[in-house]
Amino acid sequence: MAKQEKQAIDVDRVDKIVARHASREGALLPVLKEVQDLVGYLPEEALKRVALGLGLSLSRVYGVATFYSLFYTTPKGKYVVRVCESAPCHVQGAPEVIAAIERELGVPFGETTPDGRFTLEMVSCLGVCGVAPAVMVEDRVYGNLTPETVIAVLQEYR
Amino acid sequence: MKLTINNLPVEVPAGTTVLAAAEKAGVRIPTLCHHPDQDVKGVCRVCVVEVEKSRTLQAACAFPVAEGMVVRTNTAAVREARRVIVELMLSRHPKDCLGCARNRRCELQALAEELGVRDVRFTHIEKKHPKDESTPSLVRDPAKCVVCRRCVYTCNEVQAVGALFPAYRGHETVVVPAYDKPLLDIACSLCGQCVHACPVGAITEHDDTDKVWAALADPKTHVVVQTAPAIRATLGEEAGLPPGTLVTGKMVAALRRLGFDRVFDTDFTADLTIMEEGSELIQRLTTGGTLPVITSCSPGWIKFIEHFYPELLPNLSTCKSPQQMFGALAKTYYAKKAGIDPASIFVVSIMPCTAKKFEAARPEMNASGYRDVDVVLTSRELGRMFRESGVDWGRLADEEFDDPLGRSTGAAAIFGATGGVMEAALRTAYELVTKKELKNLDFVAVRGMTKIKEATIDLDGTKINVAVAHGLGNAKELLERIKRGEKTYHFVEIMACPGGCIGGGGQPIKTTNAVREQRIDAIYREDKRMPLRKSHENPAITQIYAEFLGQPLGHKSHELLHTHYTAREKV
């Protein structure tokens, strides 16, 4: 739950990240990535610091942040489960795997489990089509999944 | 470059777009995201044409001509693509034409008509997005947005405010402030330039006509109206007259027909502003006050500096805008003079401006003991009231403003155009400082659409450097110059909107730079036609100081005509 609650942002550390990148050309994406690594998502308070530090309008920073699927402007669960449902995974049985995940977590795509542990997301392609169907939990990728094995994977994070 | 468009030969300079070349050939190509004052976007794809040897269709607004190019603008593929595109937009657009503020002034509606769309083949799925009615100035309805990004360009590139930007992606793309916050909670100047950019009804002024109709219908309320300098040069457009038509007398007559009890003029307080602001300038020049003095008439500009340059707030003149001076005087000076209980006076102002609505609602604007200005209407809203009332413009005889708050000079009239406040101030400051008569009243160096205008004025030995900026992007550029201290400025005029108030966010649609030029011409015609052209020569001004205010910057002035500013959050 901790991540979901609105907590004070370490503004100084955000400023430091911004300062470190400010002179780089095209600094915004690397900054957003680091700020998200720090905070867990991209809250308004943090993006205001980013906007001020990089001399950009907040609406632009927000526009960029919401464009990319790896950035979040709202709090996410402790673990983000990214499920690929592109054609190669689909052909290799992703629909059954997805159904199993939805059953296991009890939430539809785009939502977070009530305990704040998992956020379930559908993504376009993880680039591990050789071991389709695949899911990614946080930074780890799991391949060749079946409805049974994927449950086991999720259990690791319970 | 020689090319053919629909087999017609045409020759244009290299770098010309196909759209411009077609225009030269007399071939019209429909557009939507294209705007004459903006950079090319090429996103709506309505202007696609066939270019021989190109695999795909090309957007005429963006595609450069080439030698020997063969362009076709009216093939079956082009027609099909354009129609499908417009149908795609219509299928996501609310079916609310008849209840829309832009009904019959809507570019999407016109486009559908132009292309002969007779059917929308896609199921109607409206975008679900709540309306933002948080500010007294603007209403944003993203459900109507066609994501053409013209407002994005205006807000970011022209006005340097950056309140709006596209967020999300794909079919969920929406133009919003960060975190989809209401406009009231963000650094928006409320200038309303986005309204001019918008081809549809996704951004409009906050309509307050109902409040005015109600006041007019209430027999116990004494309703007075003031009209800003820029209105008389634009209001005719609401009645279908060409831009740049002056309608001062007809406007006064029509306002009387609507039932206003007194028809006054903001120009009167514009003259008063010159007295106060001119005196303030002279005082700061002579007593070592903060320089440059920067004008404070434009509420969009005020909100901008409060957000983005709070450190320069001491540079602002403490003068209220003419609208607010008027409001304060209407419920004090005028009330007393006319023997009317100020509580029963209802002050309406007709402004070229959406930010004025916010200004009137600022908590400090109650110097009279009441809300100084009760309702602000834009030119568009007044046009709407006239249309509803059935006033036949063509048949109205010119009428005069009421006394005493209706007397003004040419110096006040030019407040409506960029450089006008500067010029009016110089006309007065020159004579006050030098005690000599000014021979040539026309300070042409500060006129026109040049982004930043500078001049050095010799006040009988005292040389002062002045600068004029219009549009907040230009204002930002000028402020940076000031901050860098490259040059010493003594007096700076800044207007939030390109072209000044004639280009304000409340002005008739369509307002483009070409239209602004025509309106500016009208403003200076109005100046020329006035018998008095210097504010300090206005007898009603002399009278009000004698009867009521005492002297410029005096005690009463401070109480009623001057104000203070609030630093606001930058992002």
Added chain:
Amino acid sequence: MRLFRAHVLVCAGTNCSLKSNKAVQDRLVREVERRGLADEIKVVETGCFGLCEQGPTVVVYPEGVLYCRVTPDDVPELVEEHLLKGRRLDRLLYREEVPAAGAAVSAGPKAFQTVPEMNFFRGQVRIVLRNCGIIDPESIEEYIANGGYEALGKAITAMTPAAVVEEVKASGLRGRGGAGFPAGLKWEFAAKAKGDTKYIVCNADEGEPGTFKDRLILEGDPHAIIEGMALAAYAIGATQGYVYIRGEYGLSIDRLQKAINRAKEMKLLGRGIFGSKFDFDIEIRTGAGAYICGEETALFESLEGGRGEPRLKPPYPTDSGLFGKPTAINNVETLASVAQIIANGAKWYRGFGTERSPGTKVFTLTGDIVNEGLIEVPMGITLREIIFGIGGGVPNGRSFKMAQSGGTSGGCLPAALLDVPMDYDELAKAGAALGSGALLIMDDTHCIVDIARVFARFFMHESCGKCVPCREGTFRLHEFVENATKGKATPQDLQTVHALARTMALASLCPLGQAAPVPLLSTLQYFRDEYDQHINEKRCPTGTCRGLATPAKALSAAGKGA
């Protein structure tokens, strides 16, 4: 350099790393040490070997014996048998159903002893992948030992930039990102463009579903990319290069960064490379989850810190690209080919492939195919050779229905087109594209309308939203196909969707919108009857679309009001 009796190569490509390869490797090292073989036997962690379906794979050299699906528990036996006793461990050998051409009955799985005799490798020509699975990608020494950086040295010391351009032009190398634009020509434009600052950008934003070649090249042979970029930079006059990698490709980013660091240490990057006046540096930038950033101008926007929205062309990148400067942007595979071309000459390169599409192409095989994985073959090989020769055919006794070539934005090829030569021009004629080199094979259990829905959903998710035809069109294409899978689409809708598809293909701003209707149009072209069954008869012949009747169950389903 020490000499070892044998090398044991453990594949550490992402696909194998998802299958406990690390544990296998650790166990191998322990077992080798335990038996005191550490001086004789070297365990090497390599990049992808290509047989992802069979992972984790272990190859023992010098014999070249491939072991498949190795578990940590297999390791002691493997070391005991093969490395100590010199006997091959039969149960872990690669086995393959040999599809007898045209015959329904197969002779049963055959075990293959060594790599070269396997069908999977026999048909391949490995130029781009020559080091993948062979060398330790984290060792610059191994790369150099295998001829690495020779081409760069040769170019800088013995060739003018123009000569490098000429050589690449002469090789006929075409862009491997999908569009097939001649790489040499692109460099020539960039070299001739006005401006002091120029950039070389490596496009590693591999997002096309079914494609993972760039990932595995970056993981398996990162120095090849560095060398290719340096050559490109030298040729066009750039001093700064950027690699834009998908944010999801953690291992690629990691390995490439290490490789860049090592190259800098060895003065192969940085100031005065090879003692010349040529300076060149490379920076990695990572994406953040947007397929569209694989489009070159969208990639620039993203790299500059913006929304990854494609720009209008012209201007083209070689005139005004990254930060408005002349830029050559090449795909990973293209750049990985460059060093070999410079080292061996254009003529050598033209010895592979076809006249108009010289060289080799890396494909990734996914879907209903025995050998899912990564292969490299000469251009012009037929689809049949790839699927039934190298790929081992369609598993589980099912029959081939179609292959989608070039990723989700590619066209679909039915059985009738199995003999189409795989090169840029021949595929274009068939309404498909070489694209990214993805080959998704589908057997006859798959519903064409259902799969079209998945394609359409992908584009709906990944459209950037800038231009109307794509933003709204991808939404509508998906709506149509989804309705079709639910029996809600009408023949009228089909007409409308044709008009929509034509509009998107012709009027969209960038290739994404232009390509989005391609899978729908090509499946409509080859499998129209299946659409008609969904639309007119409200039934799904494969039974995939729940809620629709299937032929076999039509009667009983009707009773349930399905």
Added chain:
Amino acid sequence: MATVKLTVDGVPVEVEAGSTVLKAAEKAGINIPTLCYLEGIHEVGACRVCVVDVGAKALQAACVAPVAEGMKVLTNTPAVRTARKTTVELILSNHPDNCPSCVRNLNCELQALAESLNIRGNRFEGARNEWTPDVSSHSIVRDPNKCILCRRCVSVCEKVQGVQAIGPINRGFNTVIAPAFGELLADSVCVNCGQCILVCPVGALYEKDGIAKTWAALSDPGKHVVVQTAPAVRVALGETQGGEPGEVVTGQMVAGLRRLGFDGVMDTDFTADLTILEEGTELIERLTKGGVLPMITSCSPGWIKFIEHFYPDLLPNLSTCKSPQQMFGALAKTFYAEKKGIDPASIFSVSIMPCTAKKFECERPEMRDSGYQDVDVVLTTRELGRMMKEAGIVLDKLPEEEYDPPMGLTTGAAVIFGATGGVCEAALRTVYEVVTKEPLKDVNFKFCRGLAGVKEAEVDLKGTKVKVAVSHSLSNARKVLDMVRAGNPNGWAFIEVMCCPGGCIGGGGQPIPTNTAIRQKRIDGTYTADERLAIRKSHENPAITAIYKEFLGQPLGHKSHELLHTKYTPRGRYRIRKEKAAD
């Protein structure tokens, strides 16, 4: 005349006694919005949009409320505004919300009214009628869903045209304007004149679309697409692009048609001249050989269907000449095809007409004398305007171009076919010279001209006196026909009848609005165009001389009969209703 004094919104005004408040307000410079009001034709105060406060208990409809001495009219009180808005909102609540794809988008009185009344949102979301649009007619589409029941169409059909094809049926919420018994238009006595379209404030009545077929033909490389333009189009087309009524845009129109891609741009005026030769000869023949008199013109297809329905006994009085449009069609696929060496099967013949009835005419089974359908598609002036708009053709920016010869060479006599009296005048110019063999001094037969309902005169053909009459609008045609039935007491020998008020310039296919003032301007434009032409008599048209020489032989000759003359079909007043499935 007695006058009364009153004030409107405080403005004093003096008007004739018996005037309406609406008229008085107009005089005072105050526009009162109206919707169902149609001056002189439909003044019933039904829609209640024009309500004003005259000091009475209830608000009054200004369009019908008479003025009174000392009356104080208030047009802009809260009650008035609320009433107007509520009325319009109620109408909107049962009106389709597809403005952008409506044929009347931006030319719709309801849309304009909503805008001027500052309507925001829709307060009444309720039941909406769902009728099936009637697309049975070749000419007119009737979409009751859009109908706001103002009944202007009913009045014009009854009072101006005397046809009474449509009227209200059912009542209350289910009221619908339709032919009797809910018949289809195609099965009714509707003459396809389209006057109802001109008065419809919304998009409930419009022409059957010919644009799609035309675009298809234009983009078909295998088709040779020819176009003819009727005389009345050139003085009205400019209005579709915001031009002044009556502005003559012939040259720009020709240029615009070429840019649309037509392969041959020719003129119906050519066959108008030809009509004069054939019809004039026919008249002389009937006069000299004792044929059926009076002879009545046959150019106007709405008129033809009218006489077929209502006066079938007078069909022998009709000239046997086809209309100029159909003469053109027949010649395009014979004479022109031969001359150009084009297979007539590949010729696609489009005509631009001011008329919706022409769409019906070209589909008549007998109009296939070339062996093909003589005219493939008829477009109204409005439709051509739409095509040009879609194609980005701006008339103002176009150079003036000439028609293609030979079927584009014409005279002033042909141009005036567009205005009421024009055919008669043109015929007289030729008949005079043919009969008298003397040059005509003044070609202007001014008695033929103008908007008077029935015009008549006696013309002296050097001793032979001929009495002629001219009528326009079908209610006036009725008057004339009743006289003929009554034994032709005025002794007319020749009668020109045009279906539409003002003649073709007021046709049902012309730009909206079309009203009396606009008709007059178009008539003025027509005579200006006549005067600009060097040749003003049909028989002096060299192309006409040539076609007789090369192809037709002589007026009323064998070939003429085959291609240029036709026959008529008596029709009942009421169609026998088609069998309907018992339901």
